Amino acid sequence: MAKFEKPQKGNPHRLVIGQHTFPSKSIARFAGADGRVHLHMKQGGPIRRAKPIDSIFCARRAWDHGTEVGFMKSIEDRFQLLADLIIDGRVLAFDAEQTHVISSFYALWMTRAEIRDQPRNDTILRGVLPGRTGWSRDEEEGLEKAGLAFFRGITMPAHIVNGMRAGVLVGPYLRRVNPSASWGIIRTSGGEFIVPDWPLHAFIPINPALALANPALNQTLDRYAIGLVNKQLRMASRRYFFARDFTACP
Secondary structure, eight states: OOOOOOOOTTOTTOOOOEEESSOHHHHHTTOOTTSOEEEEETTSOOOEEEOTTOGGGEEESOSOHHHIIIIIHHHHHHHHHHHHHHHTTSOOSOOHHHHHHHHHHHHHHHHHHHHHHSOOOOEEOTTSOOOOOOOOHHHHHHHHHTTOOOOBTTEEOHHHHHHHHHHHHHHHHHHHHSSSOOOEEEEESSSOOOEESSOOSSEEEEETTEEEESSOOSEEEOHHHHHHHHHHHHHHOSSEEEESOGGGOO
């Protein structure tokens, strides 16, 4: 979810700096009584408690502000409304529109994860007339806040490139899932789900005891089955995975 920062000397235009790959609102659904989740770093780092706004969950200015608060936020907001209805038990099956909402969110998660791990650098545009050079930082950030792209001569800054790339990537990822998606609601009868940092499988954890899977029927998994799912989710993770409490995760 877009996190608007307070006006300050280093960020007067209130651009989104910490850009979540998996939304902070979704992470917060896994938080314990202390408002934190259990975080495990895969490369031998310490297991610790982390807030949903922890920098480990964020890319730093990997894409532009307009992309973050524009189509990304639109996809995210629609999904979060639906997720709340699922949790409350008010939605038990998905029509075509709801299926599209879920699949779009999954495609967005894939896109963010890819750009975070494999960002593009500044790009030199060949065969075009040079744009203005010598923009001040304030001018560049003002243009970005207004949703406008800009060049530095014939160079497009990396975060602008990655913002455009995000719009391109979501479509192919979405087409991999829709229109044949058949998302099912997966609940637990013992044990809790973990959340990977890389959505390799068509599986979206919603809270510790509920997830969406494609293709799947609505079903309830016992502790043994949850252990098998969590094993796959751990393997899919690249840098970290998290949960409400690892002692509850088989």
